Amino acid sequence: MKVPPTKTNWILIAAIVAAAAIAPFFATEYVTRLLVVATIAAVAVVGLNIAFGYAGLISLGHAAFVGVGAYGVAILTVRHGVGPWLAALIAIAIAAAVAYAIGRVVLRLSGHYLALATLGLNVSFTIVASNWVAFTGGNDGIAHIPALPLFSVQLATERSSYWFSLAVLVALSFIAQRIRRSHAGRSFIAVRDDEIAAAMTGIAVTKAKTAAFTLGAIYAAIAGCLFAFHVRFVSPEDFAYHNSITYLAMLIVGGEGSLAGAILGALTVTMLPEVLRGVGNAYLLIFGVLVLFVLVLLPKGLVGLLGGLKRKQADVSVPVAKAIESRP
Amino acid sequence: MDALLQLLVNGVALGSVYSLVALGFIIVYSATSVVNFAAGQFVMLSAFFGVMTILNLKLAPALAYPLAIAGMAVFGVIFYVAIHLPLQKRPVVSVIIGTVAAGIVMQNAALLIWGPLPSRIPSLFGDANVSIGSSVVTVHALATIGITLVLIVLLYLLLYRTSAGRAMRAIAQDVEAARMMGLPVTLWLGFAWILAAVFSAFAGLLVAPMWFADVNMGDPIALKAFAATVIGGFGSVPGAIAGGLLVGLVEILGASYISSTYKDLLSFGFMILFLLVRPQGIFGERISERG
Numbered sequence: 001m002k003v004p005p006t007k008t009n010w011i012l013i014a015a016i017v018a019a020a021a022i023a024p025f026f027a028t029e030y031v032t033r034l035l036v037v038a039t040i041a042a043v044a045v046v047g048l049n050i051a052f053g054y055a056g057l058i059s060l061g062h063a064a065f066v067g068v069g070a071y072g073v074a075i076l077t078v079r080h081g082v083g084p085w086l087a088a089l090i091a092i093a094i095a096a097a098v099a100y101a102i103g104r105v106v107l108r109l110s111g112h113y114l115a116l117a118t119l120g121l122n123v124s125f126t127i128v129a130s131n132w133v134a135f136t137g138g139n140d141g142i143a144h145i146p147a148l149p150l151f152s153v154q155l156a157t158e159r160s161s162y163w164f165s166l167a168v169l170v171a172l173s174f175i176a177q178r179i180r181r182s183h184a185g186r187s188f189i190a191v192r193d194d195e196i197a198a199a200m201t202g203i204a205v206t207k208a209k210t211a212a213f214t215l216g217a218i219y220a221a222i223a224g225c226l227f228a229f230h231v232r233f234v235s236p237e238d239f240a241y242h243n244s245i246t247y248l249a250m251l252i253v254g255g256e257g258s259l260a261g262a263i264l265g266a267l268t269v270t271m272l273p274e275v276l277r278g279v280g281n282a283y284l285l286i287f288g289v290l291v292l293f294v295l296v297l298l299p300k301g302l303v304g305l306l307g308g309l310k311r312k313q314a315d316v317s318v319p320v321a322k323a324i325e326s327r328p
Numbered sequence: 329m330d331a332l333l334q335l336l337v338n339g340v341a342l343g344s345v346y347s348l349v350a351l352g353f354i355i356v357y358s359a360t361s362v363v364n365f366a367a368g369q370f371v372m373l374s375a376f377f378g379v380m381t382i383l384n385l386k387l388a389p390a391l392a393y394p395l396a397i398a399g400m401a402v403f404g405v406i407f408y409v410a411i412h413l414p415l416q417k418r419p420v421v422s423v424i425i426g427t428v429a430a431g432i433v434m435q436n437a438a439l440l441i442w443g444p445l446p447s448r449i450p451s452l453f454g455d456a457n458v459s460i461g462s463s464v465v466t467v468h469a470l471a472t473i474g475i476t477l478v479l480i481v482l483l484y485l486l487l488y489r490t491s492a493g494r495a496m497r498a499i500a501q502d503v504e505a506a507r508m509m510g511l512p513v514t515l516w517l518g519f520a521w522i523l524a525a526v527f528s529a530f531a532g533l534l535v536a537p538m539w540f541a542d543v544n545m546g547d548p549i550a551l552k553a554f555a556a557t558v559i560g561g562f563g564s565v566p567g568a569i570a571g572g573l574l575v576g577l578v579e580i581l582g583a584s585y586i587s588s589t590y591k592d593l594l595s596f597g598f599m600i601l602f603l604l605v606r607p608q609g610i611f612g613e614r615i616s617e618r619g
Binding site: 052105106109111115116117119120123124128131245248249252256281282283287289292299 | 422
């Protein structure tokens with residue numbers, strides 16, 4: 001499915017990262033802020049790509065795990081005076097534990113059942129976050145979250161936030177790619193393509209699914225921590241179920257199963273409101289229409305536009321996918 | 329005791345609306361396997377078609393209501409051609425995102441056309457109340473229950489007593505076999521969308537006088553209808569009805585006896601409980617086959 005990273009690809013990746021790193025020098029403060037938002041969304045979507053793109057788990061509850069990360073940081077730092085780094089680690093660990101526990105029970109479901117179950121969990125998260133005022137601050141949220149200190153520098157400016165989240169994104173993407181090529185990653189994909197066949201070859205299906213789901217949640221929680229340290233304020237609205245749908249839309253628009261697609265999708269969908277600023281209130285209308293166009297015309301997402309030409313020769317995944325879909 | 333009767337009637341009335349939405353949802357799902365995440369926006373659009381014919385155009389009720397319902401039937405066809413047909417052969421997730429995107433388009437088109445302010449559609453049955461013993465219930469609530477009953481009976485007659493129903497059930501069972509038997513499958517799938525849109529139309533026109541017609545009303549209703557579908561069983565007609573009633577009763581009784589802030593959590597708690605303990609729902613399909 002993906003071209004193996006040859007030398008030229010490494011050069012290409014290095015060039016893209018370098019271009020991304022110098023981008024703030026050419027951007028206004030506001031655009032830099034948007035880039036931070038896009039980068040943080042990309043971290044979450046790269047995680048969703050592990051759960052959905054690799055293991056085929058349709059999760060509409062991803063934003064809740066972003067929320068667990070962000071609220072974890074907010075509550076620990078503001079209410080209990082825990083240091084930012086330690087707070088982030090604890091928040092990520094909590095999200096992982098929650099995802100594991102939920103995964104153990106919910107991942108017996110698949111397809112739209114899983115989608116609806118995770119959607120229900122996300123809605124439940126929002127209801128609790130907006131009503132358990134003593135713990136979460138209710139709809140007023142929690143403000144005055146400290147900035148993240150890095151080697152005695154406070155990451156309080158847009159540029160420093162951007163570089164830090166970019167570094168996190170690059171590192172996590174690298175790890176995601178390693179996972180993809182590891183035994184675990186291959187077992188995720190095997191489970192997605194055919195559960196019964198995967199089980200036949202000795203893959204522990206439930207274990208693989210739970211692992212992919214938990215990994216996705218860890219990425220989401222890291223995105224949540226970055227969000228909390230960047231915005232310095234959390235409220236339930238940022239982690240409602242429609243954010244989960246947005247993450248999934250980013251992945252589908254960019255190109256599911258592909259790391260480049262996840263990042264491209266996050267960037268495109270975050271930047272789209274700026275591009276469409278001229279249309280005012282009709283923005284969401286046009287956004288919906290564009291998503292539909294991408295779904296109908298580009299089944300492989302935007303990334304299909306980039307790599308469509310050179311991959312034509314030996315793409316086995318298409319006939320396999322067709323065979324799976326036409327099965328009774 | 330009197331309060332309880334009143335709550336029960338209101339719960340069943342609200343539950344009837346959820347049942348109608350859930351029925352629209354499963355009619356489409358059974359016939360086409362499309363999980364319509366825009367189902368709530370269908371209800372929202374119906375309510376605004378009502379706003380247009382009843383409030384804006386000030387038509388007589390005998391004209392206004394049928395016109396709004398006919399408008400939704402036409403919209404069902406449009407949705408079928410514009411959304412369903414292009415995404416027909418795509419994986420589940422593309423269909424989910426596709427219908428969500430269509431829902432976003434519908435909601436924001438409504439926002440541009442009708443604006444953000446909620447409108448109140450008067451009930452066809454006025455603001456009259458009926459006293460049963462010492463408790464008071466609105467005629468509208470009773471009428472909602474009655475109309476829903478009639479629609480359910482009609483749906484059963486359609487599905488089990490007409491050749492149209494036989495064709496639809498054949499398609500729901502096996503599309504390819506139905507096609508080979510010479511059924512015009514493409515037409516019947518379109519008819520399923522029309523039927524679903526009409527059920528949503530009744531739901532929208534009945535719920536709008538209880539709440540307000542508001543461009544944001546779709547999502548909360550859809551979430552409850554999803555919960556109802558899961559509880560009753562995906563793809564099951566009696567399941568949609570039972571699930572809808574259960575969710576409506578849980579919402580009204582839960583709000584008054586347990587907690588009004590956490591009433592929604594109760595419905596979703598029920599849904600998640602069912603997913604874990606009995607994922608096929610009360611009357612559901614065997615999920616290993618479709619899941």
